[in-house]
Amino acid sequence: MNAALPRPMPQALLDALASRFGTQCSTAMAVREHHGRVEGSIQAPPPAAVVFAESTLDVQDAVRLCNQHAVPVIAYAAGSSLEGHLLAVQGGICIDVNRMNRVLSVNAEDLTVTVQPGITRKQLNDAVKDQGLFFPIDPGADASIGGMAATRASGTNAVRYGTMRENVLALEVVTASGEAIRTGTRARKSSAGYDLTRLMVGSEGTLGIFTEVTVRLYPLPEAVSAAICSFPSIEAAVRSVIQTIQLGVPIARVELIDVNSVRMVNAHSKLGLREEPMLLMEFHGSPAGVKEQAETVQEIAREWGGNDFEWATTPEERTRLWTARHNAYFAAVQSRPGCVAIATDTCVPISRLADALLDSIAEADASGIPYFLVGHVGDGNFHFGYLIDPDSADERARAEALNHQLVARALALGGTCTGEHGVGVHKMGFLVDEAGAGAVQMMRAIKQALDPNDILNPGKIFAL
Amino acid sequence: MNAALPRPMPQALLDALASRFGTQCSTAMAVREHHGRVEGSIQAPPPAAVVFAESTLDVQDAVRLCNQHAVPVIAYAAGSSLEGHLLAVQGGICIDVNRMNRVLSVNAEDLTVTVQPGITRKQLNDAVKDQGLFFPIDPGADASIGGMAATRASGTNAVRYGTMRENVLALEVVTASGEAIRTGTRARKSSAGYDLTRLMVGSEGTLGIFTEVTVRLYPLPEAVSAAICSFPSIEAAVRSVIQTIQLGVPIARVELIDVNSVRMVNAHSKLGLREEPMLLMEFHGSPAGVKEQAETVQEIAREWGGNDFEWATTPEERTRLWTARHNAYFAAVQSRPGCVAIATDTCVPISRLADALLDSIAEADASGIPYFLVGHVGDGNFHFGYLIDPDSADERARAEALNHQLVARALALGGTCTGEHGVGVHKMGFLVDEAGAGAVQMMRAIKQALDPNDILNPGKIFAL
Numbered sequence: 001m002n003a004a005l006p007r008p009m010p011q012a013l014l015d016a017l018a019s020r021f022g023t024q025c026s027t028a029m030a031v032r033e034h035h036g037r038v039e040g041s042i043q044a045p046p047p048a049a050v051v052f053a054e055s056t057l058d059v060q061d062a063v064r065l066c067n068q069h070a071v072p073v074i075a076y077a078a079g080s081s082l083e084g085h086l087l088a089v090q091g092g093i094c095i096d097v098n099r100m101n102r103v104l105s106v107n108a109e110d111l112t113v114t115v116q117p118g119i120t121r122k123q124l125n126d127a128v129k130d131q132g133l134f135f136p137i138d139p140g141a142d143a144s145i146g147g148m149a150a151t152r153a154s155g156t157n158a159v160r161y162g163t164m165r166e167n168v169l170a171l172e173v174v175t176a177s178g179e180a181i182r183t184g185t186r187a188r189k190s191s192a193g194y195d196l197t198r199l200m201v202g203s204e205g206t207l208g209i210f211t212e213v214t215v216r217l218y219p220l221p222e223a224v225s226a227a228i229c230s231f232p233s234i235e236a237a238v239r240s241v242i243q244t245i246q247l248g249v250p251i252a253r254v255e256l257i258d259v260n261s262v263r264m265v266n267a268h269s270k271l272g273l274r275e276e277p278m279l280l281m282e283f284h285g286s287p288a289g290v291k292e293q294a295e296t297v298q299e300i301a302r303e304w305g306g307n308d309f310e311w312a313t314t315p316e317e318r319t320r321l322w323t324a325r326h327n328a329y330f331a332a333v334q335s336r337p338g339c340v341a342i343a344t345d346t347c348v349p350i351s352r353l354a355d356a357l358l359d360s361i362a363e364a365d366a367s368g369i370p371y372f373l374v375g376h377v378g379d380g381n382f383h384f385g386y387l388i389d390p391d392s393a394d395e396r397a398r399a400e401a402l403n404h405q406l407v408a409r410a411l412a413l414g415g416t417c418t419g420e421h422g423v424g425v426h427k428m429g430f431l432v433d434e435a436g437a438g439a440v441q442m443m444r445a446i447k448q449a450l451d452p453n454d455i456l457n458p459g460k461i462f463a464l
Numbered sequence: 465m466n467a468a469l470p471r472p473m474p475q476a477l478l479d480a481l482a483s484r485f486g487t488q489c490s491t492a493m494a495v496r497e498h499h500g501r502v503e504g505s506i507q508a509p510p511p512a513a514v515v516f517a518e519s520t521l522d523v524q525d526a527v528r529l530c531n532q533h534a535v536p537v538i539a540y541a542a543g544s545s546l547e548g549h550l551l552a553v554q555g556g557i558c559i560d561v562n563r564m565n566r567v568l569s570v571n572a573e574d575l576t577v578t579v580q581p582g583i584t585r586k587q588l589n590d591a592v593k594d595q596g597l598f599f600p601i602d603p604g605a606d607a608s609i610g611g612m613a614a615t616r617a618s619g620t621n622a623v624r625y626g627t628m629r630e631n632v633l634a635l636e637v638v639t640a641s642g643e644a645i646r647t648g649t650r651a652r653k654s655s656a657g658y659d660l661t662r663l664m665v666g667s668e669g670t671l672g673i674f675t676e677v678t679v680r681l682y683p684l685p686e687a688v689s690a691a692i693c694s695f696p697s698i699e700a701a702v703r704s705v706i707q708t709i710q711l712g713v714p715i716a717r718v719e720l721i722d723v724n725s726v727r728m729v730n731a732h733s734k735l736g737l738r739e740e741p742m743l744l745m746e747f748h749g750s751p752a753g754v755k756e757q758a759e760t761v762q763e764i765a766r767e768w769g770g771n772d773f774e775w776a777t778t779p780e781e782r783t784r785l786w787t788a789r790h791n792a793y794f795a796a797v798q799s800r801p802g803c804v805a806i807a808t809d810t811c812v813p814i815s816r817l818a819d820a821l822l823d824s825i826a827e828a829d830a831s832g833i834p835y836f837l838v839g840h841v842g843d844g845n846f847h848f849g850y851l852i853d854p855d856s857a858d859e860r861a862r863a864e865a866l867n868h869q870l871v872a873r874a875l876a877l878g879g880t881c882t883g884e885h886g887v888g889v890h891k892m893g894f895l896v897d898e899a900g901a902g903a904v905q906m907m908r909a910i911k912q913a914l915d916p917n918d919i920l921n922p923g924k925i926f927a928l
Contacts, residue, residue: 109710109815152655163653165662166630181902187811188843189627190880191616191666193887193895193925194907198629198662202655219712246573248683289753347651351573379652416654423657431657438645442914443658449913450906461657 006091009048013069017049017093020061024052035076035094036087042425044087047074047094054099056172056180056211062095063209063455064178070453075209077118077144081151082343083424085204089459095209097146103127104212112169112186114214117146133217136161136252139420140326146210151422152202156325159245159378160252160284161218163420168201172212176451186214199446204422205457207450221252221284225294226318227309229301230276234258234361234373236304237277238354241377243300245350249293251378253282258361258373261328268331269324279306279377280325282318325374332372332385339370339387342399346410347381347419356413357382360406367398381419407433423461431462470555473512477533481513481557484525488516499540499558500551506889508551511538511558518563520636520644520675526559527673527919528642534917539673541582541608545615546807547888549668553923559673561610567591568676576633576650578678581610597681600625600716603884604790610674615886616666620789623709623842624716624748625682627884632665636676640915650678663910668886669921671914685716685748689758690782691773693765694740698722698825698837700768701741702818705841707764709814713757715842717746722825722837725792732795733788743770743841744789746782789838796836796849803834803851806863810874811845811883820877821846824870831862845883871897887925895926 017025026032027049036046051062066073072092079086088094100116101123107113108131115124120142124135137148139155147153149171154163161167170184173196183196200208231237234256241254257265257278266273281297283290298309312318324331333341348356357375364371364384375382384406386399407417407430417423417430432440440462447454447464454464481489490496491513500510515526523539530537536556543550552558564580565587571577572595579588584606588599601612603619611617613635618627625631634648637660647660664671695701698720705718721729721742730737745761747754762773776782788795797805812820821839828835828848839846848870850863871881871894881887881894896904904926911918911928918928 107813107815109706110813111710112813152653152659154653158653162630165653165659166626175902175906179902181906182900183903185875185880185898186813186878187845187880187883188814189616189618189622189629189811189845189883191809191882191884191886192880192891192898193666193904194671194910195616195629195659195662195666196899196903196906198659199910202657202659207658219710221712242573246575246683248685286756288756292750292752345655347653349571349574349576349650350652351571381651381653411649414650416649416651416656418655419651419653420655422655427656434649434656435660436646438639438643439647439660440657442639442645442660445913446658446663446910449909 006045007071009071009091010069013065013071014049016065017051017062020065021051024054024058026050035096038079038081038084038086042084042087044089045091047088047092050094050096052096052099056174059095059174059209059211060178060180062093063174063176066093066455067176067178067453070455072455072458074457075146075205077147078120078142080141080143081147081424082421083426085151085422085424085457085460087425089425100211106131107186108133110186111217112214113217114212115145117210117213118144120144121148128217129220132220134220135215135217137164137167145213145215149201149210149213150203150205152420154420156253156255156376158376159254160250164201165198167216168197168213169216170214171197171200171210173200173208174211175208176453176456180211202422204424204460206447206460207456223287223290224282224284224318225290226280226282226312226321227294228273228278228280229306229309230274230278232276232305234277235354235358236306237279238357238377240301240304240306241279242350242353244297245378247296249296251281251293251297252284254378255280255325256375256377256382257325257328261332261372261374264331264335264372265324265328268334269327271324280321328372328374329385332387336370336387338389340390341385341387342403344384344403344406345418345421346406346415347379348410348413348415350380352413352415353377353380356410356415359409360384363405364402367402369395369399369402379419380415425460428462470509471535473535473555474533477529477535478513480529481515481526484529485515488518490514499560502543502545502548502550506548506551508553509555511552511556514558514560516560516563520638523559523638523673523675524642524644526557527638527640530557530919531640531642531917534919536919536922538921539610539669541611542584542606544605544607545611545888546885547890549615549886549888549921549924551889553889564675570595571650572597574650575681576678577681578676579609581674581677582608584608585612592681593684596684598684599679599681601628601631609677609679613665613674613677614667614669616884618884620717620719620840622840623718624714628665629662631680632661632677633680634678635661635664635674637664637672638675639672640917640920644675666886668888668924670911670924671920687751687754688746688748688782689754690744690746690776690785691758692737692742692744693770693773694738694742696740696769698741699818699822700770701743702821702841704765704768704770705743706814706817708761709842711760713760715745715757715761716748718842719744719789720839720841720846721789721792725796725836725838728795728799728836729788729792732798733791735788744785792836792838793849796851800834800851802853804854805849805851806867808848808867808870809882809885810870810879811843812874812877812879814844816877816879817841817844820874820879823873824848827869828866831866833859833863833866843883844879889924892926
């Protein structure tokens with residue numbers, strides 16, 4: 001997959017790490033393999049050692065030592081990346097930041113919180129809910145906040161609350177030379193120089209390692225209601241969504257679930273959902289506001305043949321529904337024993353969503369590859385999961401061909417190859433198609449200026 | 465103000481520009497001086513020539529020629545910058561993009577529009593209002609969209625709709641070598657590589673010249689109401705705002721106007737506003753939603769001693785009020801004939817807003833310098849305007865001292881030296897105080913990588 005060969009691993013570096021970190025550094029094969037495995041179909045040799053960082057200073061020292069030896073360094077937390085971000089494709093050292101999982105300061109009055117990178121989104125929400133606050137970004141997996149910032153993650157709530165791009169206010173970043181810098185303040189807005197925060201968000205570990213993350217919080221909505229609506233066709237569901245967004249309804253979540261996914265989720269989560277394409281929606285606001293939003297959307301849905309909403313208003317019912325949605329991936333993988341899922345991640349302008357989806361569904365149906373389809377359709381973002389036999393070169397080739405057609409279509413419609421997963425090693429070719437050689441060259445120039453030895457997660461996003 | 469001397473201006477470059485651009489290039493002193501003057505107190509010699517670009521290709525050719533001669537190039541549109549961004553502090557060529565003011569494509573269904581950089585925000589709003597859409601970012605001046613993107617502008621609506629950071633989706637940028645690149649797609653979100661769009665937004669012309677800007681539009685709200693509320697003190701007004709924001713009320717505008725500003729605006733705009741500190745607010749939404757928001761805020765305001773809201777519900781009344789607000793700057797300058805205003809731009813976390821404001825007001829009162837104070841207080845952003853005699857070195861020094869104290873206080877409270885005006889030549893020292901030498905060095909490294917001859921608006925943001 002990646003032509004770059006592992007770089008030399010000097011024994012002197014391993015000795016220096018052992019001396020500096022003692023039991024915080026492991027070269028045990030089981031530990032290394034755990035940190036070199038990722039979801040999906042790509043594999044690479046494990047990192048040569050894993051440093052369990054407990055402080056910014058630990059990260060700085062590990063990076064400094066690696067930089068002295070020009071050895072790659074890869075940050076690791078929840079391990080939920082889907083694009084091979086965590087693979088040591090050129091060898092190197094893994095810095096595990098899971099022990100850096102503290103909430104450093106909650107500023108409830110400002111609706112901000114500063115955390116260490118290893119905290120997961122669920123841990124963060126547990127820590128702030130007693131103050132009537134929540135962190136909305138929800139990519140499904142219980143990902144770490146550091147990893148979510150590094151991949152510019154988003155998920156089900158982004159249609160209302162934005163992505164990590166909008167919700168990270170500031171970072172502490174350890175640079176390639178081991179210096180710790182801050183990229184912003186807690187002010188809600190600023191025009192003070194280059195937007196280093198946004199440059200770092202989505203840089204996939206290639207420009208620095210995050211050691212503190214300041215994100216926005218939101219008041220827990222006074223009222224929350226979740227509704228399911230089944231439709232006679234995917235097109236009818238999607239047209240309803242398009243109209244909802246165009247009307248400016250501040251819907252908090254609107255997920256498309258195709259009939260394949262409904263069947264798989266029913267089997268996996270023991271649910272009795274109607275086996276038709278459906279939208280799973282959530283409304284946040286005041287009781288009156290939620291009612292008004294829901295009535296508007298119900299009216300739109302009816303025009304497209306949607307059924308009456310089925311409501312989940314208690315927290316337990318809502319959790320059950322959203323857990324089922326988040327388990328769609330696992331439900332799908334279990335539906336074909338031994339398979340792996342190749343997940344796509346295109347995102348298109350909302351007006352082109354039906355075009356993008358319907359043609360790609362037709363192609364997937366014609367291919368004979370089992371698949372499921374879910375989508376954060378309020379943003380124009382959707383995921384096919386092609387369920388292939390990992391030992392079948394033929395199935396892999398057919399799934400890759402489907403993905404290529406899908407991406408080409410999304411780009412032609414003014415969209416992107418990746419709405420939220422990132423480029424990693426999987427989408428390096430697609431990035432050039434999307435951004436153009438000139439823009440990728442600009443990224444490369446920035447990388448070379450900030451990381452002259454190319455030690456920070458090399459071989460990701462673009463080839464140097 | 466800036467130590468860098470003008471660089472040599474080769475006659476060969478002027479000849480090449482004249483040959484390429486003919487009557488689109490002017491070296492007339494009146495034209496040059498018009499393009500070398502800015503609001504505020506700094507002056508510099510005018511640019512050596514002005515190129516009136518009519519296309520991306522014009523910009524590319526002008527930049528290429530300047531790059532060949534290592535001569536600075538400065539983009540110019542509305543000329544409303546407040547921080548000396550447009551000054552040719554090292555000499556060079558001005559590229560006037562005012563003729564590039566077309567709407568290239570409205571995508572009403574996607575709530576996006578792509579424009580040329582010279583279009584102003586009012587022109588843009590005129591162009592899209594018939595489709596029931598608007599562009600909310602409103603810095604007061606009728607600034608160009610290109611300039612607003614370059615300074616990461618915001619203004620009165622940012623509390624609800626965000627700043628240019630959140631609202632620019634993609635750019636076409638001419639780089640230092642004269643290449644045109646695109647920084648993004650029309651998809652609402654993307655994880656495709658480094659966020660070049662956000663890196664460019666706020667780069668103040670130092671990383672590239674924008675030739676196309678794609679921004680988000682919003683459906684015109686079904687209902688809009690504006691209200692004035694007077695308070696017994698600034699503190700009472702500010703505490704009301706803090707509570708409103710903390711409750712998550714989606715207020716569209718909330719402006720603080722101090723009693724000095726009220727007096728000046730009354731005199732200038734022939735209004736009879738009650739001469740007390742006031743909040744000028746606007747609510748957007750459904751009729752029921754607007755009513756609900758307003759009732760919540762009225763209740764909060766009453767607890768802090770605020771009066772009953774005075775309403776402006778017709779478009780004409782609202783326009784009159786907001787025009788008065790936007791004219792506060794001119795009203796203030798006219799209140800002291802011959803004076804100039806030194807405008808501050810700090811922004812702090814909302815919980816620290818009262819602290820930041822009250823201490824700074826006390827200092828300003830004690831100084832004896834006439835001043836006015838207005839603020840986008842929902843964001844924690846506020847502006848003092850110190851009205852000084854431009855010929856009095858003493859007054860200038862006292863105003864600068866006030867500004868230094870104000871910025872130091874904002875930074876100590878976790879804020880920024882500039883919420884929306886940018887760094888320009890004025891705030892280069894403050895940027896180092898705020899971001900730290902390491903972060904500024906990172907900005908410098910990016911600049912050097914993307915503009916090796918330092919031709920793009922040199923001498924701004926930081927010294928190389």
